[in-house]
Amino acid sequence: MSRDGKLLIAVRGLRTFSHSAVTVLVAIYLDLMGFSLVEVGVFLTLGATGAAVAALLSGIWGDKLGRRKMLAILAIFMGFTGAALATTTNFSILTVAAFFGGFSSTSGAADGMGPLEQSILPTTVPEIRRTEVFAIYGVVGTAAVAFGSLAAGAPTIIQGVIGLDQVRATRLVFASYAAMSVVVAILYLLLSSAVEAPRGVRASTWGNPFKLPSRKRIFTLSGLFAVDSFGTGLIPHSLVAYYFFTRFALQPEQLGLLFFASSILTAFSMWVAVRLAKVIGLVNTMVFTHIPASVLVMAVPLVPAAWMAVALWLFKSFFSQMDVPTSQSYTMAVVRPDERTAMASARMVSRSAGTAAGPTVSTVLWSSGSATVPFIIGGTMKITYDLALWLLFKRVKPPEEMSGQRI
Template identity: 40%
Template sequence: MQQIRPATFLFAARALRDMGDGFVAVLLPVYFLALGFAPLQVGIIATASLLGSALLTIGVGLLGARYDHRQLLLAAASLMIATGVAFAAVQDYALLLVIAFAGTINPSAGSVSIFVPLEHAVLTREVTDTGRTKMFARYSLVGALAAAVGALASATPDLLVPVGLDQLTGIKAMFVLYALLGLLGGLLYARIPQRPPTVVSGTASALGPSRNIVFKLAALFSLDAFAGGFVVQSLLALWLFEKFDLSLSEAGFFFFWSGVLSAFSFPVAAWLSRHIGLINTMVFTHIPSSLALMPAALAPTLPLALALLLVRAALSQMDVPTRSSYVMAVVTEVERAAAASFTSVPRSLAAAASPALAGALFAASFRAWPLLICGALKIAYDLLLLMQFRHLKPPEER
């Protein structure tokens, strides 16, 4: 009987986790508005969540070179279980803020979490250089499709109203489901074979010869992350709720198709990168997505806004597998967990500031500005990335 590869368990665990992230990102603003909190408080919760994820990811990066990755993934799954249960049980804003900071709640429904650097390190050792980008494309495809299904499932609380369950209770039930998905993910992580750290005992170093490359990438990714924080999925849902009075069911349907378009852009990104390179794929798909986002902010009608946002969704995530593959390619094997962590951290740390700013802009009725700021900053990031790294090629492009 053929042995199941560790990558299969990681793909399945990612699917469960992203399904939970998919419905939580849409339900968060609805949940907090139902509890009587203001848009600014929703933004602050998103900021606390991303900031906490950044600090946890730093810790994972430092531990990843010294400890078995399976043990760390199991610890992260346990934290996801505790987060879901706590969100279902607590209604006090201060406590929810602490839980968002210390837990795994993800307002972006993307690859910003403490799981990512560990999974990247395990996946990379499973493939050759030539197969790496395709592996990350499949990994991202699975996650995005699961997140799309999760977004569609966010309509469940509304569907339960006719059977006598009010919307607030239905949302709490979804947080319990989030905890159960964490439990199932933990069971899958437990199937990954144990593997001792690659580094020699007593000499583990977070980053070594690739330090300058990683720090430069991290600085650029921080700009991209700060920009993206203005339109994390929870805030984009809040924008649609407030500007166009979208229902929860309609929002779930839109984010489902948005997620599907993002998902199927990943294999396209892998194919494109083989022809024009990883950096070019990242930049030349990202800029058009920002050019679609900015007019969406000013769209006078809902159909036009949704159409532009769907165009953005089809393009904006094509840099995800290519970015992951590029980072893993330009560092040594020993540094991969740390490099994944130190380039993921800005995607939480820098993004942590912008949701609160976006919430303040929403509260001041400047609803278009978060989307406009996001688009302009992302274009600046893309141009800087192209200037700085177009000559640093991964092994398969040399």
């Protein structure tokens, strides 16, 4: 792996770490500030909508403006959400900051930086190591989610050490998130010119996606990812944390431990996914590991005891992200190299757009009487995605599978 690949993965870890701590805390914090559950959903929806817009812009302008510059700009915008949460309780300002900051409510979230990172990664290793590098990218991100989740317990430590109350201690975490965005922007600028798109691609950009040779494949996959992400958006980590907080009275430090453990399981599972893909193929790995996770999600609100719900969530965590490195590798393999930024951007836009609608729908359903409904609908949507993906793409093989060479 080249120096750029190592730096890119390290930066991914830093920004995911800081984002994950905020993800666990934000819904609980907004509740403490007196906002309604529906208002929390609106905040999360606007943040995910901003992430979708950022992903779209990175696909349209990223290669033309320069990938390093675009990444740095998006990183600075990322800090807007943290700065607003740390300094104001004005709901209008918070929602505007969530939008422009592209704040997604899922740890390790989809954002505008993802498409550019994913289009760069395959160029940092030989083609034979493509799936492996995406697994490393995923594992580092998931490990960062784990330790970021632990950092959600920082307000409790700050209260004991400095003597701040819970609100001010939580705001200090949000301020740290804003500061980290500046560090991330600087690190992106340290990438070499080798990460930029070829000169011909920069000149043409992919401005009209309807003219791309692989447009049918790109838009079909993107539509399926939107269905899956809508299911995810109904039960994002922020609202799952809120569910455990209100249903079983788990405190932020306990929730941090829960998401830490689940992320460690997820990181381990990504290595398993790479090896499984060598045996049964990328599409089969994506589908047949994802369905059990969705069934387990649907069972979480049906159990009466906290330990049962925690056990189901942890078990689900082992399976739920095994499709991430495999789907990233697959989508980069089934389009031409000069279409990779377009594919990664379309994938991220569809995921962010699908996720954006979920929190508001979920909180409205939740407020209407039952926290169970979002889990059931979310799991059902995700299983629908799995079955459709398998039926439509089981015969669309990446090059190494057509040649009999697994990577």
